[in-house]
Amino acid sequence: MTVRQLSVFLENKTGHLNQILRVLAKNNINIVALTVADSSDFGLLRAIVSDPEKAMEVLRAHQFTVRVHDILSIEMDAAPGSMSNILDLFTAADICIEYVYAFSFGSKSILIIRTDNPEKALEIIFKNGLKMISEEELK
């Protein structure tokens, strides 16, 4: 099970990130998780929001460059070492991690993970009985 993640292209301009947040706020879209990756020339905002379709629509209407992609989301135990245990499984299967971020939602700890081999990653998840999080559980 995957969740949908927004990717928004961010030029390096003062106030740019906040413009995006304001558009989302105005349209009553809740941000569940957010991370910004940056390079020397531009940034890339990744976010999990309450309504990805609507978010994409309103951001596009405001001239932002935005796409939605499916992404793996795994529930972790709220205990030391739980994230490391999960990554061990991927490493053993020779799966490379492109990026990862984690957040808490209610009592849940959630890991968002993007690998270079999504199919093999899913296989690992099912084989090891890891629990995936659906969008419904994040509402």
Place this chain on the structure above:
Amino acid sequence: MPRNEMRALQSDRLKQLVYHVYNNVAFYRQRMDEMGLKPSDIQSIDDIVKLPFTYKTDLRDNYPFGLFAVPMKDIVRVHASSGTTGKPTTVGYTKKDIENWREVVARCLTMSGISSDDIMQISYGYGLFTGGLGVHYGAEATGCSVVPISGGNTRRQLQLMSDFGSTVLACTPSYALHLADALTENGYSLADMKLRTGVFGAEPWTENMRMELEKKWGIKAFDIYGLSEIMGPGVANDCVHHVGLHVHEDHFYPEIVHPDTKNPLNDGMEGELVFTTLTKEGIPLLRYNTRDLSTLNRETCACGRTTVRMKKITGRSDDMLIIRGVNLFPSQIEHVLLEMGETSAHYMLYVDRENNLDTLELKVELDESKLTDTIRDLQNLSRKIEHALNSAIGLNVKVTLVEPKSIIRSEGKAVRVVDNRKK
């Protein structure tokens, strides 16, 4: 040479030239036939205005050797410069052309006060570009000691300049400034150098820049003008009085024409500079329009020379940029972007000068379909464009992706270039 003798010589050479191109270049024969013009219609240099113009596009359309007037067995050298669609413009030289080239460059260097007592460091690029080899042969003809170091590698340039005691530097004016500014950081001072003369060209530069170079280096700086289509460096050069560049008009006949109507303009009026190659055998050109803006002056110079002088070039009538001596049309960039098809064709080119070297930054709008969730994909896209531009135009361009619709749309003629180099 008195002006009437020069005119007689030019008339003779023009008549021969017109027969030569009419009989040996299909392109010119067709043009002249279309105009109902016969070689016998050209009786003196005044008849030159009857002849058709030649443009850079004509060289491109006849790529690579279509405008050559002799068989390849008589061509001993080929040079090329970048063209507007990735195809270079090609020129060919016969043995006689190379001799004439050596002669005109030697005249330029002599005009700059260079003699067999000098050690000349040639930091123009050697290779397909006409700068290095063109100046090289003329320099040898003056008898000076030539150091053919070619362009780049600033540290080594300064080291050899100091170790060899180079007295003359030949390169682009911007590179000369860059070298001057690099002295201190490389552990040198002017006292380590014996430089006394600079022969700078291959890009437009102002009188202010000449004075700055003279001050920074403690030298006399001269402007050598030329373009590969006509010969390469050596078409004209300024003398110690710096009141315009003396054109070697026994080889290259200059005219000034109105940029719109292409009608000939009188001396003193500014327009497009046009050259006819009076003696060239390999690729003789009739009335080649350089698109450089200048004026002509036929008064005798304070130095005593009677040759026509052209005003120092500071601008052009088209959008061609000269970046580190390399010709660049914005349309070349557009062509690369359209061919790749990975971004929109909306772009803005920023030209700057950092440490006296020209830099290029291209801002291009990202296509939404190319956005993924990783930074790496975007960086790969920029790098891919940078690589394609580098192989197409031979220059390094920094590519920055920007948001769609963020580049200003023009309602009239599109503004594609912001040139921040100081005038």
